[in-house]
Amino acid sequence: MVHRRRSLGQENRCQSCRHRSLCLPLALELEEVEQFDTIIRRRLTLRRGEWLYRQGSPFTSVYAVRSGSLKQVANEGGSDELLTHYYLPSELVGLDGIDEVIYPSSVIALEATTVCEIPFDRLEFLSERLPVLRAHLYRIMSKEMRKDLRVIRMLAHKTADQRLATFFIGLSERFRQLGYSPYRFRLSMTRAEIGNYLGMAVETVSRVMGRFQQQDLVAVHGREIHILDMHTLVELGGESGRR
Template identity: 55%
Template structure:
């Protein structure tokens, strides 16, 4: 069965959703907070904000004022170079935090765009910092998020610098599988809301290369693709490919 990590496609108008009733609470930033501390965290969250597919959550160069937690849907993070060409640098799934890369300079170095109908919870950073001073567990969770983002960027840099196209694709699919599994969903079946062009931009590959690799992986029984529905049929083989980068022809 294919599982979607999109949560509810919409929330009733006027409804304010709280952390205690959120299915992602055990995977989100306030993980581990005591009940009374969770209420204090909940109090600083602005009303969940809806975005339609293609709508920007933040734009490159905008002043940084808030972090955002993806509540449902998914996003792509893009950076525009001097020639105004956009490059995808990350995909964000539910419970992941948007804006950590802007904390240092107080300016967003990238744009973040909804890949589908999505909701985010906004955390004004001044309020979050003040609360973190009183709640060491929250401050620690924020540091862990920052550390994970740094580690992710390091892994991506190594992947793009040294890996073959096949290894890049296998690593990307395994990464999506692991992120879905970490949220309690199937690691074998999920929806890819991003386009193949976006995947190619993220992996430093041409669109034609992405399509060719998908077809090759299907021929060898590694996966099955139907539209945006992805089913991974042979995780051990993908893991071997990601580790060794050997071609399967």
């Protein structure tokens, strides 16, 4: 696993990051942000397909996505890999390794991606000194638990059409929070990866996407998605209570 280390110049500091308000330094005062910045070991750049860490390796750090996107995959007993999470800028990766002191899954770049590595022992120490940081870390963990629960419910109870609608709605919300268009975005995952995440065959993903286009719910051009009818898509996914 080879990573390229970027210079820690002013442009790479937390104060200049456009996602600062969504990441761990949220609500910290300037001096506290500077303290947080000092615990970041380095910024890593990954190419598409490059591993951030592998399943079973020792847990040492969590990572904040600065740009690009990542997927998390788990392999149980030699079976096929299961895609369990995907991460966008400002989101924290690796929290599931805290309990067992190993990473229970592997994380791989879906595209050219930059992450900030945050050694967990330093984060834990600083969180004890900065209650605001500790509280925000707890909120991030709680959000991850709710996300896991939504995925479990989706896989257990929703049809293929509902799953893909829910997937698009979730992406739309996350891009909106990042300050991007919630109606036009690019998929970094392939259709096979989307199917893996949603528990669907790739042929089913393509068929449902085609049906959505015929119904004028979305327009699809390669990996570019344009949501045309958000209201109907939300109703189809059974997500009206979330918006």
